[in-house]
Each structure stands twice: as C-alpha cells, then as structure tokens.
Amino acid sequence: MNPLLKAEQAVLGAALIDPGQLSHLDWLAPDHFYRPVHQALFAALRTLRNDGHPALSADGPVPLSWVTDAVHEAGLHVRGLTASYAHTLISACxxxxHAPVYGRMVLEGAIHRTIAQHAIRLHQAARADAVQGEVKGALRTADVLAGVLADLARRWGTDPRPVAPTAAPAAAVTTVSTPVQSDQTAEDEQFLLAVLTEQPRAMDEVVDWLRPGDFADPAHGQVYRCLGALHHRGEPIDRITLLWEAQRRGLLADGTLSGEQLTAIGDGMVPGSAEWFGHRVMRSSLTRTAATSARCIRALAEDEALGPGRLINHALHALGPLDEVRTRWATTKGSPAPKPTASAPSEGEPPPARVQAARARSTPHPAASPPTRTGPIPAPTAARRPSRARP
Structure with missing residues (x-):
C-alpha cells in the first residue's frame, strides 16, 4: 500500500463527489501530483470550475456530467483515463x-519529490563541472535549489531557516561519503604544498582564503595546517621546520603522515605560482562540496518519516558548507592586496616581523606600570605633621 497514491486518489475523489471542495484546494497545483493521469484530472477539474460548470450550482446530488466532463477534459491531455477509473477514485475517498487534509498529504509528497529531483541535478552539475574544470553550473544549480526550498517553505507555511538534523538518516550514512580524488587533483595539491614549502612568502598568496578542508587528501590538509601554523607564528618555512611541526602535532606518531611523505612533497619541485595552484585546489573543493551537499539533501528527501518543515530546514543547513566555500571562492576573484615595499628584508634573511614574532614567545613580558594620573600633579609639601591619635 502506497500512502501517497491513496492520498492522491482521495483528494481527486473528494473533488468528484463534492465540486465545492475545490475552493479549499486553491493552494494545490496539478504538478504536485505524482501520476500524470492525476495531474491531468486535477487540472481538468479546475478548468471546469473556472468555466462555471452547471454542477457547481446544482441543488441536490452532483450530476453525472461533472464526472464525465472531467474525464473528457483530462483525456485531451493524457491517455489511459477512463470513466471507470474516475469511479475508482470516488470509492477511494x-x-x-477531508479533502484539504488529503491535499496536504499530496503536497508533502511533492515537497520530498521536488527536493530529491533538484538534489540530483545539483550532483550532476557538480560532477560535470569537476570534469570540465568549471564551477558555474554547480553554483547556478545550487541557487535554483535554494530558491525552490524557499518557495516550498512558503507553500508549506513554515519559516525557512537552516537547522542541523539531530541524527542523520540511515541513507545518508551510506550515501554521503568522501569523494574519490582524481589524479589531477592529487597532483595539484602536492605541487601547491611544494611551492608553499620551498618559496618564501608563498603562504601570503593563499592563506586568506584556502583552508585545510579544501584538500581532497586528508594528509595534504594536515600538511597545509602545519604550514599555516608556521606562517601564523612568523617562523621560517622549509622542509626541516615542516617536519618538526608535524612531529610536534603528533602526526608522525599516529601514522597520519610519514617522513617519506613530507620528503616527497619537495621532490620534483618545479617553479610555480601558489595562487594558481590554490585556485585549482579551491575549485576542486567547491565542486566536491556541492556534490556532498547534494547527496546529503537527497538522502534527507528520501526519508519519508521526515516532515516537510524539518526537511526544508535540514536541506538549507546542508547547503551551508557550500555557501562557505563559495564565499571564499569569490574572495579569490578579487584583486590581490598591494604588497608593502618599505623596510624590505635583505635576501636570505627572515623578515623582521617574523623574527619579532618568534622571539615574543620566549621574551618575558614587562611588569605592568602603575597607572598615571591624568589630573594636575599636586605641589610637593615640606613636611607632614604627625597625625594626632584620637582618644
């Protein structure tokens, strides 16, 4: 037994029995029905009502012409509809x-179905962009999905706001997984890490918008995290300091990284632009995040136990990671900040800011000086008389 099919039959049967019920279903559209024959019949019933069919003003039982005319009108747009099936719909109500309640069930099924369809389109657009090296298709499809969620929330009568699900549906556990990285993505990430390790001040080109989570390989993300820590503390960056930072973070002890992996980063190093490689890594991260969000939303839509309001809000929450990556992607398209030219360090010496930051961790902080008075300083007195003891 399919509850959604029963609900569609019941709402159509109610309209065939009582044409006045159509006035309580103005918020329901023909495309909310799953079966094409049901869509055509509901559209036909609306057409007859708008044309002023005599059954709307008839006293007593509804004339048979209301049913036959509805079947004839719907048969002009779809095949397979017979008068016997119309009577089947009547008996199913x-x-x-209760027609408004049945219609709300139909709308609920349409919300699940619509969100799942747009999630599939987002996943397909993300996969296509990943192959073509683009992001426009995924971003445009994500905008369409966000607009559909807002429209569905208005139709359902809820406030669209991102809400994290308390527990992921069982389908999401198996469906949402880490995408397999391509060989080109792995090479781009390794080349970027090599450039950041070997070229001084290369981190300045990407540190504002590139994050460790943008790397498809978790090990590469940990290496970038180490480079970011060295850069944040103002310490020099090279193979030795990178290896030491990885050891301090326990990445070598727990098997996350190995010394051979860190050594291989600089092997075969070729001159390159950190910003250029960073854009490629960022673009791959955006399409990968879009595909992951699409799979998560589809898993939510296929959970029949999830109410439409919660489904819409959970789907908006699933688009959050994509919005965050998209914001940083837009940052990469801006003009780079001008580099300072004054007080440039000599070749081969670390910048003064880096030296000062490195020394600040071991330099004792001076004792706090007493607060200074802002008012006028009183004139010194010669000698203070001893105070008299009170009896």
Missing part, C-alpha cells in the same frame, strides 16, 4: 470534507 472516505470522506469528501
């Missing part, structure tokens, strides 16, 4: 006055 327990009570015609």
């Amino acid at each position: 327990p009570r015609s006055e």
Whole structure:
C-alpha cells in the first residue's frame, strides 16, 4: 500500500463527489501530483470550475456530467483515463470534507519529490563541472535549489531557516561519503604544498582564503595546517621546520603522515605560482562540496518519516558548507592586496616581523606600570605633621 497514491486518489475523489471542495484546494497545483493521469484530472477539474460548470450550482446530488466532463477534459491531455477509473477514485475517498487534509498529504509528497529531483541535478552539475574544470553550473544549480526550498517553505507555511538534523538518516550514512580524488587533483595539491614549502612568502598568496578542508587528501590538509601554523607564528618555512611541526602535532606518531611523505612533497619541485595552484585546489573543493551537499539533501528527501518543515530546514543547513566555500571562492576573484615595499628584508634573511614574532614567545613580558594620573600633579609639601591619635 502506497500512502501517497491513496492520498492522491482521495483528494481527486473528494473533488468528484463534492465540486465545492475545490475552493479549499486553491493552494494545490496539478504538478504536485505524482501520476500524470492525476495531474491531468486535477487540472481538468479546475478548468471546469473556472468555466462555471452547471454542477457547481446544482441543488441536490452532483450530476453525472461533472464526472464525465472531467474525464473528457483530462483525456485531451493524457491517455489511459477512463470513466471507470474516475469511479475508482470516488470509492477511494472516505470522506469528501477531508479533502484539504488529503491535499496536504499530496503536497508533502511533492515537497520530498521536488527536493530529491533538484538534489540530483545539483550532483550532476557538480560532477560535470569537476570534469570540465568549471564551477558555474554547480553554483547556478545550487541557487535554483535554494530558491525552490524557499518557495516550498512558503507553500508549506513554515519559516525557512537552516537547522542541523539531530541524527542523520540511515541513507545518508551510506550515501554521503568522501569523494574519490582524481589524479589531477592529487597532483595539484602536492605541487601547491611544494611551492608553499620551498618559496618564501608563498603562504601570503593563499592563506586568506584556502583552508585545510579544501584538500581532497586528508594528509595534504594536515600538511597545509602545519604550514599555516608556521606562517601564523612568523617562523621560517622549509622542509626541516615542516617536519618538526608535524612531529610536534603528533602526526608522525599516529601514522597520519610519514617522513617519506613530507620528503616527497619537495621532490620534483618545479617553479610555480601558489595562487594558481590554490585556485585549482579551491575549485576542486567547491565542486566536491556541492556534490556532498547534494547527496546529503537527497538522502534527507528520501526519508519519508521526515516532515516537510524539518526537511526544508535540514536541506538549507546542508547547503551551508557550500555557501562557505563559495564565499571564499569569490574572495579569490578579487584583486590581490598591494604588497608593502618599505623596510624590505635583505635576501636570505627572515623578515623582521617574523623574527619579532618568534622571539615574543620566549621574551618575558614587562611588569605592568602603575597607572598615571591624568589630573594636575599636586605641589610637593615640606613636611607632614604627625597625625594626632584620637582618644
């Protein structure tokens, strides 16, 4: 037994029994029905009502012409609809006055189905962009999905706001997984890490918008995290300091990284632009995040136990990571900040700011000086008389 099919039959049967129920279903559209024959029949019933069919003003039982005319009108747009099936719909309706409730069930099924369809389109667009080296298709499809969620929230009568699910559906556990990285993505990440390790001040080109989570390989993300820590503390960056930072973070002890992996980063180093490689890594991260969000939203939409309001809000929450990556991607398109030219360090010497930051961790902080008075300083007195003891 399919509850959604029963609900579609019941709402159509209610409209066939009592044409006045259509006035309570103005918020329901023909495309909210799953079966094409149901879509055509509901559209036909609306057409007859708008044309002023005599059954709307008839006293007593509804004339048979209301059913036959509806079947004829719907048959002009779809095949396979017969008068016997119309009577099947009538018998499938327990009570015609429950038509708004049946219609709300149909709308609920349409919300699940629509969100799943747009999630599939987002996943396909992300996969296509990943192959073509683009991001426009995924971003445009994500905008369409966000607009559909807002429209569905308005139709359902809820406030669209991102809400994290308390527990991921069982389908999401198996569906949402880390995408397999391509060989080109792995090479781009390794080349970027090599440039950041070997070229001084290369981190300045990417540190503002590139994050460790943008790397498809978790090991590469940990290496970038180490480079970011060295850069943040103002310490010099090379193979030795990178290896030492990885050891301090326990990445060598727990097997996350190995000394051979860190050594291989600089092997075969070729001159390159950190910003250029960073853009490629960022672009791969955006399409990968879009695909992951799409799979998560589809898993949510396929959870029939999830109410439409919660489904919409959970889907908006699933788009959050994509919005965050998209914001940083837009940052990369801006003009780079001008580099300072004054007080440039000599070749081969670390910048003064880096030296000062490195020494600040071991330099004792001076004792706090007493607060100074802002008012006028009183004139010194010659000698203070001893105070008299009170009896």
